[in-house]
Amino acid sequence: MAEAHQAVAFQFTVTPEGIDLQLSHQALTEIYRSGLRSWKKRIIRLKNSVITGVYPASPSSWLFVVIAILATMYTRSDPSMGLIAKIQEHLPVSQSMSSQCQTVVSAVLFSTLLWLLLIFTMRLCLKQLLSYHRWIFEQHGKMSTTTKVWVALVRIFSGRKPLLYSYQGSLPNLPVPAIKDTLKRYLESVRPLMDDTQYERMTKLAGEFESRLGNRLQWYLKLKSLWASNYVSDWWEEYVYLRGRSPIMVNSNYYGMDFLYVTPTPIQAARAGNTIHAMFLYRRKLNREELKPSRIPGTVIPLCAAQCERMFNTTRTPGEETDTVQHWQDSDYVAVYHRGRYFRLRAYQAGRLLSPREIEFQIQRILDDPSAPCAGEAKLGALTAGDRIPWAQARSKYFSSGLNKRSLDCIEKAAFFVTLDDDVQGMMEYDPAGTLDRYAKCLLHGKCYDRWFDKSFSVVIFKNGKNGINAEHSWADAPVIAHLWEYVVATDCFQLGYNSEGHCKGDVDPSLAEPQKLTWKIPPECEERISQSLAVAQALADDIDFHVISFRDFGKGKIKKCRVSPDAFIQVALQLAYFRNRKTFCLTYEASMTRLFREGRTETVRSCTNESSAFVKALVGGESADVCRRLFRAASDTHQNLYRMAMTGAGIDRHLFCLYVVSQYLGVESPFLKEVLSEPWRLSTSQTSIQQVELFDLVNHPEYISCGGGFGPVADDGYGVSYYIVGDSLINFHISCKHSCPDTDAHKFGTQITKALHDLLDLMSPGQKEPSKTEEGRPELKKNL
Template sequence: MAEAHQAVAFQFTITPEGIDLQLSYQALNQIYLSGVRSWKKRVSRIRNRVIKGVFPASPSSWLFVAIGILATMYMQSDPSMGLIAKIQQHLPLRYKHTGTVWTPHALVFSTLLWLSLILALRFCLKLLLSYHQWMFEQHGRISNTTKVWVTLVRLFSSRKPLLYSYQTSLPHLPVPPIKDTLSRYLESVRPLLTDPEFKRMTDLANHFESNLGNRLQRYLKLKALWATNYVSDWWEEYIYLRSRSPIMVNSNYYGMDFLYVTPTPVQAARAGNTITALLLYRRKVNREELKPVRRHTLLQSTVIPLCAAQCERMFNTTRTPGTETDVLQHWQDSEFVAVYHKGRFFRLWVYRAGRLLSPRELEYQIQRILDDTSPPLPGEERLGALTAGDRIPWAQMRKQYFSSGVNRRSLDAIERAAFFITLDDEEQGMRGDDPAGNLDRYAKSLLHGKCYDRWFDKSFSIVIYKNGKSGLNAEHSWADAPTVAHLWEYTLATDAFHLGYTEDGHCKGEVDRSLPHPQRLVWDIPSEVQAQVCTSLAVAQALADDVDCHVFPFREFGKGRIKKCRISPDAFIQISLQLAYYRDRGGFCLTYEASMTRLFREGRTETVRSCSNQSCAFIKALETGEVLEQCRRLFRVASEKHQNLYRMAMTGAGIDRHLFCLYVVSKYLGVESPFLKEVLSEPWRLSTSQTPVQQMELFDLKNNPDYISLGGGFGPVADDGYGVSYIIVGEDMINFHVSSKHSCSETVNKAFVAEIQQRYLSDIIIYKVEKEKVI
């Protein structure tokens, strides 16, 4: 009751003696300080808008322009060539000084000139960022054009940018010529088709190009002129939000903790530091203090910015279900997180009096939740299964039973939270007598858990295990893995190296023990909802039981030894995966590798069709016992081809996003294309993705070699295929995450992994490196 009383800022009663007014100064002080924090954020946003609006110039540059114009006019010269006089005619401003009327109009002219210069600079920067030929040049063979370009980019990048400073200067994604896309498509499927099949597909492509294709292309070019990015909005809607199947396993992905190290075994302490690190990252995003992610060019001192639009919906975001399509909802701010523990949901406020709680205070609050012995309310324990099952039943339940009352308020607390946290009652990690098996169970736990103890609709959910191990599960529609990986790298590094722990494993800092208890969320779950929870849980459980995950660190060698061959590590691994698949399944398949298109504004991903004529030729030569020199030559050709495919995908000359958008246009026009229908129904039996390490400066692997990231993974895309994620860690290690389905007898994770781990990589390294010299 005392806490409830303190929550009331003021109250009054009418008595015979008059009005009795009682004020809670503590509550009013809390309101005041929270308001101050809110206004500081508003002022910061306005300031950042001004700085971004004039980039690559600075706000102070206006002063130099104004002083220059005024100085020129003081010397009886008119730098405006009569424009100031015209401004005098239309603006009734008068300011007399020694008989001359000029100052206000000169300042107006200076401002217009300054804005014009900013637009010109921004246009020049966009032209510079539209140049991508540097990606296709080799080390030591840089053209003079690229050298000049590098000099100009350095000049324009001399100012320290904010997170979103480059956004308006990034070029728009171009629409490739339809002829080029079809030509590249036919080349990509040639090794997968017989001669009659290839001829039929060629005829379909030619018929499509000469008839419907050009019509669809015109509509797509019109959209590209009008929209910021002609792919991203349709990709988000039709690939992610309109999918009616479970997003658990099928869409969401996971990220893991350190491989060898757990910074503390105290669950509440790990949660306290993790929450603090995440909120510090959010503060950097909100203030735009985070450095824009940039890609190094051939000259390592020059970097090119990548689109940062995906950061905008990182926090305070949820995916809400609909009968036809889901919707992403984002709130400007949130001062609390949602916590799940042993079937109960809590709201944990992370700010008090306008300040972020210390890690020790957050640990204290989390420990209160862990010590809470109250039982779950009827239907509460497995409520999260609604987010794990099919989308339409969840949409119907949400609309009918969660649109008002206590259910609405509690659901709001989860959906509006900065992020979701699960305090898991299990222990995970590479531990015990079966470290390999435990890693696999760790991956499955992060991918789906118990199918009801995660809130899969949140932008991301953090999992803190009983033994202090951590991980995350991320929803895919709002952003791609590199964005979440950047957040997770910062979180792990800040937790381990900056916040730290005391000798007994607790968070550092002091505790204000007057903090109010975390708020237990209240539900009134009717029997109809409980029945649907059981149905959704059965669907999700069947999906989870069917998934087989295998995680293994490859330690024989890493990118250091591969790069001695002057071969791209990514090309090396991709060709290795194709040979592993060939040996496992006895043939080739359509192979998906995700590459990013964030060199363009609002860019997301493009597909690299890694299975090429060149890679297949090498694999066949290797398997048929061709002479060593021939295999070496074919391998180099295949790796160079892969690199070229990757560069083309990054620079907007990919295949699949263009064909996908043409297909969407055809659906809007109500016309059928046998060619597009067949192309988009082809299964990706080998779906791969690299998780890049983007902030190596945060991890000192030389002095802290055990602090190695495990990366993350995802479920298989095809029922009869493999999902492979890998992360290249340091110079001597590659971590693999492989997934498949038990229901397909032809995909066996351990057999596929054995082909990668035991046979192929060692074979190739023999071919490519001999006595540590370049061949």
Template sequence: MFNTTRTPGVETDVLQHWLDSEFVAVYHRGRYFRLWVYRAGRLLSPREIEYQIQRILDDPSPALPGEEKLGALTAGDRIPWAQMRKQYFSSGVNKRSLDAIERAAFFVTLDDEEQGMRGDDPEGNLDSYAKSLLHGKCYDRWFDKSFSVVIYKNGKSGLNAEHSWADAPTVAHLWEYTLATDAFQLGYTEDGHCKGEVEPSLPQPQRLVWNIPAEVQAQVSSSLAVAQALADDVDCHVFPFREFGKGRIKKCRISPDAFIQISLQLAYYRDRSGFCLTYEASMTRLFREGRTETVRSCSNESCAFIKALESGETEEECRRLFQLASEKHQNLYRMAMTGAGIDRHLFCLYVVSKYLGVESPFLKEVLSEPWRLSTSQTPVQQMNLFDLKNHPDFISLGGGFGPVADDGYGVSYIIVGEDMVNFHVSSKYSCSQTVSNVSVQYSQRDHKSQNCSTGIPVSNTSRILNNQCT
């Protein structure tokens, strides 16, 4: 997690990990700093770190020519970045400054914007919050770092994680712990400062120096244009579902994850008048170095339930089919967790076929179908750190990601406590067939359907559940 960077290559990128680092890299107003967080072998106190951060905020020096948007190199195409890195960042001041970023424990952005739930429409601000954490301005994050902590002008914060080194639960575990200990263990003084003392002889944060020629600046502009086009196309919508949560679902002896997945299938069917290949991530951490396997949650059983519901079958029949679909989903999830899934096996066959130079019509057919509905649940792992009911302001929004297919949806959700589920829905503005927020006027998006995947869990499924519980 720490001291890890993805370095670009012409043929393949490489993950580099250093054993230890005593500093972090900080970006503020177009400038880069090395901030030491250890002093004589001890970790600085929160108050000392605050003091050092304030020094960076108070530093009046301007950004060097080409420095402000340098991070766009990590957001654009990888091959040009690899070529620039080799030619212009392999010696001298550029290498020393790049090493300071890549060898840092992690990256920190002191963002000059305000984000979070604020003002007259607190929940309406969440979409902007999510997009900012996902890509920012496309140059004020260092996307090669394992993760970047983003701290906004109004004190709100969040995290952007590079995905190749680990999966979401690892980052979620870190962030849950950070949020809980910050508020309930470390705490703040009455005047809003971090607790602790400041050693007066702390060295100034070190300003990183660059020599960025015109050729690099031209590539920065090109990479930024590529990244900005991708970022501008992402439509993010974040919303809490509060009508009920896993408490009521579990009373009905139904898996909460199965319920949500089947609800997503129903929402997609109403949105697009059909079914699609659906990806749900499952952890394989029962195995050493296990990462993920795919749960193909669009099953014959879930389709049968949805068709029955939409065709007006009796509630008794719908409940029966819903139970079968739920049991099927649980079985698929168990198989994926225990190494009995199929998609990592298919991927391995694909890699071997490429290595051997063998064309496989079977693999070509199987792997050509896009994942138009890509989903993932963010786990809540450290509920014992604080009481959600007494401290609702500290409830996590979870995390999100972009759509996998150009005409698809990315849906991330986090089951919080017993009575709420937070959803992140993403799609692409460039696709006239998808929209993330149901409140957007469909006439503006040339949309044919009056339903959207943000209507989840859908009312009919809720009605079936309520009747089954009673």
């Protein structure tokens, strides 16, 4: 194989005439350029570490402080109040230097210490400023004087041109809420779900827990919060994600979609070329910390960027008791799956990133490759889709050495995974709703063996040029992947583009080595394991009922005119839809981020409240419009307050979860915590918002809108609902449930959501009802389907 020959830099043979040494100039050049690229990355990392380490000051400020101190000394004044003289007395090399040189060295040392002290003080001040959260509870458009002063101080102490990780050392630690407050809020959250007898029993359990075991467990949590950067995140990753032994496909992984109306090119290889190239451009920006730090929209408040560190070159490795997340510093290739074969596709040649046209050329080589899969290779990926223990056992027994280990290492150490899918997906004009449902379901689980679900993320390129992404959940949450995906699809269309024939732009280097086909030696026993995992995964995939709604009747524009938060409006609509669908209320999960704190991830907003249930009962019961409007306002305000509390570290569920973990470490049982942690989330919801609005000009290009993404149901008898608010006039809903539950139906629930949205808008803005356009295609956009 060509790539095997080029991997040999030199050969030598011993002959009667001596040693015959043969050097490969091309291979040595490749080694030199690859090494040069590696050293450049190390230097960039070192430089960024220095810049981030001294932030909010800059390295050049050290020189300013040194010059200022030396200047004051020459004016016969001593700004150090005698410290420079003390340093001079204790210089270890004072005997070998002149008196003037000793003074200068001592002044430089004092200046450096003073500079470090100033940096520490500035960082401490910024950390204290970022611990102020009253601003988030203030009424929109009415900023208090205190908050105005605070904003000004944050701007002053934030420095200029921060790198991606510049704020990490200044972010506050997540506080541990008072146990009394958490229990009070918990009891309020379950009141609408229990009758008087059940509620009285739960109140008694909570009281006994607080008076007996709670304070002891709380003490351990406070101790951890003083020691660790975040008292929740490591346990959350370990016990919620990595210790789960059921399939991560559907149960944990989630997906993101392509543009809803536009397919930039129908050529599969071309779309792959631009997509892969854009991914590596993003990784380059990530490694150089050139991405702007994420902030709360419309504010100067930074969000934690720690989750970005493991985005690329990362995989989840199965274990019998717990999985682990492995991350490598660098990888210059991607792993590609096509028709049962796995390939290694190098993205760099002679130290440079391949152009989109060159990657397209390499992808086309894979598509045209007629070779058959090795025995057992075609459905190998099913191991990552089934239960974790059989996968861990198979990995240890069949993939721990030799050829199989080398091929598996190639997949796991790749920058990311790429699937070249033979299916045609996307919203089609002949059946917009049905084809969108199939598209979402395909991205969630595919054929159960044509994705590598353990990789940090897998990019899927379909035969007709549509694409999508499937992400593993343990290493990061959806907003992090959404940030990457926004950049990729925008760069693909608006910066890289395609020529008139639909191919990527640029030229091809004819010396490119062919992609390397991975080879395997899989015994029959392992093939049996693969078949068993596939059966488990296939049964799970077949049970998933999925429905995607592209709701175009109205969006956040009209909702805001009602002076209501769009998120609160949708959450109350979901409560109304669920009650109409199931004739009862349920424990509702809405994901909120805690990235205002260092290493923060998520918190739960319990959206089913006393206020929302009172409103739903009033509306369904036929109360007057005035009464319903008043109750709706109360429900909306309560939800907004709960969301803000979750964001600022005053949530319920992560605190209770950590108390439970401590109880398990101590070997003590708590009937209260055991019951709380076993309660099913029958309605699990999440909003994905557009973060990089500067990348999308939706006014001039309204067709370039994404459909968002979704996830599987959390409970066997519940729904998973993801929604994506796009612009002022579009909301996309991704609804999942299970066919095996007779009480759930994704399409019926979708119909109830649509009706609830219209009913709420009619209630809050009477006389403005419009005909439904949700199930109709927009005429001006149909040509792009």
